[in-house]
């Protein structure tokens with residue numbers, strides 16, 4: 322398989338790297354400590370046309386491929402896990418499904434502002450009682466005629482059908498900042514996987530949508546992780562994404578793409594941690610020589626490099642497979658599993674290379690270490706990736 326990067330890939334990679342080093346890296350620790358979502362960074366990413374990299378130009382995107390998008394996600398991850406997580410959730414979870422499954426009108430109304438970076442997007446699958454077993458959800462969407470609603474004791478004029486959503490969604494990235502959230506809900510409780518549908522909710526306009534918690538986390542605190550409550554949220558029919566009952570199939574396809582971006586982000590986290598460790602090891606002297614000259618430290622850095630190269634190859638393999646329109650479930654799960662473990666291991670080693678300084682918040686490795694842990698949990702835990710890969714291998 323050919324992972325050759327084109328001139329365009331390299332140009333985008335360099336542009337984003339430059340931006341990340343000058344604009345994001347200097348504030349990465351500060352926004353983490355302040356638990357602040359850096360809206361200004363996303364505005365600047367929009368100015369660079371980065372908020373819709375793999376979305377068609379027809380709907381305001383850059384029209385790039387998944388490989389290009391992976392390169393961008395990796396570069397952002399190299400400086401900030403928080404910005405990276407909000408970024409990939411916005412693109413692969415909140416935007417891509419509208420491009421894949423939406424009508425022309427939905428793409429104009431909901432995809433364009435996401436791709437142009439007018440606002441952020443979110444994607445709500447997980448619930449307090451269902452995470453890995455995501456289809457076992459309690460959120461419901463019932464169809465009611467609009468005339469069901471009473472206005473001042475008089476039945477409102479019938480103007481077509483509406484969906485009414487009720488439920489709680491947990492750990493939803495970007496929900497507090499979003500202009501649209503794709504919500505999964507049960508539309509037919511007797512139909513199993515075929516009874517789940519996807520709805521486009523406008524958190525700012527739709528009554529009954531409320532962010533009830535923004536979680537404090539061990540890392541990634543500049544990326545809001547929200548609990549949301551849906552209480553009698555009434556939606557017109559044109560908020561259904563795709564066909565009724567398609568929600569689970571859409572989820573599987575969305576996660577196939579989403580896991581590639583978590584793999585790319587993880588590769589970036591690992592690279593960022595490695596870069597700091599390598600530089601430090603060549604400057605720090607003990608016993609009269611740079612610590613990089615001790616076999617133990619050199620071997621650690623070599624192993625860190627080896628893991629990053631492997632994670633990147635698997636990520637690019639999955640991205641290229643996706644771009645070729647081939648089935649990608651095995652490749653994306655493999656890349657996600659491998660790269661997320663690499664990120665945690667490499668970041669841990671980076672803390673070790675920096676010794677006591679590595680344990681302080683004056684140095685970046687601790688942040689990469691804390692951020693990397695999520696990559697083994699979000700979009701399917703490592704245990705679930707093993708299940709997915711095992712199934713793909715016929716085991």
Ligand SMILES: Cc1cc2nc3c(=O)[nH]c(=O)nc-3n(C[C@H](O)[C@H](O)[C@H](O)COP(=O)(O)OP(=O)(O)OC[C@H]3O[C@@H](n4cnc5c(N)ncnc54)[C@H](O)[C@@H]3O)c2cc1C
Nearest residue numbers: 444445446447452453492493494546698699700701702704
């Ligand atoms: C920072 C953050 C951001 C997130 N963003 C989003 C988002 O934007 N949208 C969204 O919908 N969700 C999001 N999530 C939710 C995330 O995808 C879930 O947390 C994850 O899928 C795990 O679900 P759970 O937390 O309920 O854990 P559980 O499913 O309860 O799992 C607990 C443990 O049991 C293990 N386990 C469960 N089932 C099995 C099994 N069959 N075999 C072996 N082991 C098993 C798991 O691997 C895990 O170790 C986010 C989570 C976090 C922390």
